[in-house]
Amino acid sequence: MKVPDKIRSNLISHQVDLLRYEAGLRKDIRDMLVQLGRDLNTALVGAGLDTPRTDWQRARMRALADEAEAKIKETYGTISEAHLGEMEGLVEVSSAGVVTAINEALGADLLIKPKWTSEQLAKLVGNTLIEGAPSADWWDRQAQILTNAFSDTLRQGLLRGETIDQLRDRVIGMDLPGVDAVGKVDLRQVPAQGRGVIWEARRNAEALVRTSAISIAGEAHLAAYEANADIMAGYQWCSTLDARTTPICRALDGLRWDMDWNPIGHDFPYPGPTAHWGCRSFTLPVTKSWEELAREAHGNSRMAKELDKMGPGQRASMGGPVSGDLTFQGWFDGLPEAKQKEILGPKRYDSWVSGNLKFQDMVDQSGNPLTLEQLRAKSA
Structure with a gap:
């Protein structure tokens, strides 16, 4: 990948x-x-x-x-x-x-x-x-x-x-x-x-609760990207497409903006971390290429050291936008079994394997909640 x-x-x-x-x-x-x-x-x-x-x-x-x-x-x-x-x-x-x-x-x-x-x-x-x-x-x-x-x-x-x-x-x-x-x-x-x-x-x-949590998390993501602006080349909107995706998020999916939020190849202004109440979309960072970062790493020993850790495949494919649309189902199907079980929980995973779990129930995480401390442990 x-x-x-x-x-x-x-x-x-x-x-x-x-x-x-x-x-x-x-x-x-x-x-x-x-x-x-x-x-x-x-x-x-x-x-x-x-x-x-x-x-x-x-x-x-x-x-x-x-x-x-x-x-x-x-x-x-x-x-x-x-x-x-x-x-x-x-x-x-x-x-x-x-x-x-x-x-x-x-x-x-x-x-x-x-x-x-x-x-x-x-x-x-x-x-x-x-x-x-x-x-x-x-x-x-x-x-x-x-x-x-x-x-x-x-x-x-x-x-x-x-x-x-x-x-x-x-x-x-x-x-x-x-x-x-x-x-x-x-x-x-x-x-x-x-x-x-x-x-x-x-x-x-x-x-x-849903809208404020996703909005505030989105602002936190942007703050993290801005703190690492030397790695970034711009931003891209990502909507995991499914039956619940709104028309506005379908229209925004894949659109790009530069580091100053100027549209690239379109005239849509950046809507902010969320586009509407209950929005599930998010902003992807578009990184610079490995070659660009390597040229800029002179005098930055930490960055140079980390760039050296990257394998040939990662170096060659780093930078640029993602490669096309992605549905939630397509993303989920590509995950390892252990990750699928973690997302759905054991009982819902068994229902999904047996074909008894509807797509809406896969997206809904009400039956498999995380506390803030559990989320903190996963983010460490």
Whole structure:
């Protein structure tokens, strides 16, 4: 395999690890929202609203709305703080991970891992915008959306004369066979009429976790590339093509930019590390050729030493873009069996071998999560 294609393969593997990490983070945050749903349910049942519409009932409704607002604000504050800490750790781990992946493809430690201060980590996370706003602002917005939805649903239900059970269904979600009504199931398994406002809160939170993790990791990757600019010749967009790839990512796949982000052979501006919510694409570094680096290595004993470690095949194929489209299935099929088992987990691997695992389930890493420390160990 040529060096550019090996770099792409290694970075796809790193991207899958990121998806496994964000799957674990989504679960942790979902569990917090599950508990929030239970707390709101307890408050609703104990609020004493099952009385005729009177001033007393309206006072109880206002008290319940205030209690819910405080609990929602507290929960989302905890989520935001935990998420911030995770994202700062992710910057450090992910920037090291891409350096490890690229050096492995080169057969030499040409790239150096960035060193981060706590101030730099906080700045990168705080400055990474998701649809124009940092993730902390999005958590505040989601808390307000849930607070408003809870109050509106409560008010509308009481005006209709609904029972406490009916109010509970509107807020928390209907009890369905085999489904925990406060969130322990894929939303796609629950019909729209069975979803309460907590279901929608969970959906919004999961989308934010995924997009923010991939966006912030992408910014960390760019920081690692910029720290090794003497090795680089430019950048290339990589979308692992499959049925879930969006039209914008299909259009961007394979496009290149120089080190100053000027388009090469096209007029698409660089969209940033992600092109849309839930984006799985990433930016590939295009390295200089071995000959270019060898000429520039005079006076740089470390680089010269590492260049000497590279074999003839790596020297000859280093530099330039990757060699064409690549599907996720095609990439996965080319992996060693041990790596396939690691990505899918033992049970899903057996299902894949027997032909019982759908492609969507291969891409979804919800059942095979990684913690930040596990990701750190893989990136060392």
